[in-house]
Amino acid sequence: MADPIPFTVAVSPDVLADLDRRLHATRWPPGAQPRWDAGVDQGYLRALVERWRNGFDWTSQVNVLNRHPQYLAEIDGHVVHFLHVRGRGQKPFPLLLTHGWPSTCWEFLPLVEHLSAMTFDLVIPSLPGFAFSPPVPHAAAIPGIWHRLMTDVLGYPRYGAHGGDIGAMVTNRLALDHPDNVAGIHVTMPAEPTIDPATLTCEEHEFLAQRRMSHETDSAYAHAQRTRPDTLAAALNDSPAGLAAWIIDKWRDWSARDGDLATRFSMDDLLTTITLYWVTGTIGTSFAVYRDWALGSSGRPEAWANRDDISPGVDSKPLPPGQRITTPAAVALFDHPAPPAWARRAYADLRTCARMPRGGHFPALTEPALLAGDIRDFFSHGCQRAGWRRRVRLPGGLDLRGAVRGGGV
Template identity: 75%
Template sequence: MADPVAFHVDVPSGVLADLAERLAATRWLPRSARPGWAAGVAQTYLRALLERWRDGFDWPARQAWLNRHPQYLAEVDGQVVHFLHVRGRGPAPFPLLLTHGWPSTCWEFLPLVDHLPGFDLVIPSLPGFGFSQPVPDAAQIPAVWHRLMTYVLGHPRYGAHGGDIGAMVTNRLALEFPDAVAGIHVTMPAEPAEPAAGAGTPTGAERTFLARRRAAQEAGGGYAHIQRTRPDTIATALNDSPAGLAAWIADKWHDWSDGDLEAPAHMDDLLTTIMIYWITGTIGTSFAVYRDWALGSAGRPEAWAGRPDVPSGVDSKPLSAGERITTPAAVALFEEPVPAARLRRAYADLRRCNRMPRGGHFPALDEPALLAADIREFFQRLPGVHHPA
């Protein structure tokens, strides 16, 4: 297993010139019969976003900002993994693995750096996202992450945090490597096993939560169904058209972000994410985990029934009967308030569960201080773990 090598983002000028030509040649939709966001991305917003991408977004400055943070490539079990490694301050900073989701990149965690100085932060790009090589099957991701932390970076014991797909990877790390993972902090909890016969019925709060989730899947889950069932079809279009790629990702940022979508700084954050998918051509490979883990099908067992390759505890497939995550855990709920009874069925050692006062799907960007405080307070209270400041 080779030592990590330093990496810098360096986009060739020809790639930028081609992007500018494609943006200038965008063929716009006719006027929508349902203006605004009712039928998907608002065309007025998309025009403003693409105009900023062409004329107001300073990619060279953003690239220089990204390159100010130490980043590396490492070969782990034959897979090339890209990651940021920001060393903590103090005599013994605690190693903490941060895993992003979709449609995200590892860069979204950078606002946390100043809020977590006592942690040795390892922030990888998920396989098939950005500069990390795809894996043949998403089930390999937890093992690759574990070997990155232990064999490559030399941390026999570490903590982990994740949101969205990153939370699923984090939950799987706790299930697969409980002796090495000191604690986990997630913003999307594992799906618990259904109660055994005679063990009682779901509470009223849980029934309300499940009904809301079904309604949300119907209203906004089309993207996940396509990425799970026909990923190559939509990926062909998005990989060819920057306007299409921006529309696909902006639609979800509108639904999920707690930030001001119109603000130039928020647009630049969104464009940074879009730009990384564009320059690496990885929007299609980022969909692979949806196929491998039947994502976006929580409460719809027909999507994963008969598929033993889909691991338990991811968003779609519940934990097995009698299975619980035993690693000390904390859940920060920035989105739908999952009932406590449901969380306790998934986590045997739930140390902390907070309904956050604000923030959405991208809390590291929208509310970094709030997220960092919850992470810090959880790990500070774990026995046998160095308490970072």
């Protein structure tokens, strides 16, 4: 296998000039109200577009990204873009970080200083079809490509993995598919278990009722991306203002439910992510995983029951009855509403399930120290089979501890 090729982010001035022209020519919808209850707040969106045209320093954001070593690797005929940041100290532990949607590898940059200082070798790839990684024919290939990146390309026979959103689904599949090589996983979204309704707790019943309601109130984006991705891509790939509206609607909904995006992200945070999608033209290819894995259809078997190509344990399709992930695992519940009992159904060796006090859906950006600390605690101490004392952290700082081994929490 060929050695990775060094990579530097560079965008043609013509692409940026075309972006400015399109922003200037934005045709705003008539009658739209400055509110969020019907979608994106038009007042905020107009201000964001104005910042994009006059004030946003794309060059400085590129320079931040290019400060970290980046590479392209060819694996099984697929090209993967990734950052590889070596840790400090002796024998740094290799840790794979996988982002979700609508995100990019840039989301993890605030974690780099925290985790590299904690003696982690960080490998941060762009998911296929996102930013600088070309798409693959089917999302089912991603865990295998990630495994070969870590073992064959980078030479790590054992490694840990963290992921959020789609990155959590990939991480869960890595643990299922490569238990001998994956030392432990840390995720912000638990794998989907098979349930016996007779055994559900009250909290789990409430969680499932909430999830059913969200299919009606909050999941239009997922249904469109799963069922009509090419139609949606044609619009968003042509209009930067439309692309911005589609992305910030989810960033606000998932992280700033008080209505004020400024309390969680600067405009430049948002614009960096949006611009990465725009200049690479990857919003459409980022939808592919929604179609491949029927994402957003949790509890809706009509979307996945007859599809063998969908990987069990992802957001939509549950693990087969009796199957659990055996790799040591930690779940950090930042914005995911599942109770700890739900997570215990999917993991045979759940070391930690923590309801995090803050952070939202993008904790690497909003609470990097908090997320890095939880990752460090798990891989430094919790990812050891012998003598580990499991814990469930509850709101208010309470801990439930037990000396059990090899079971639930």
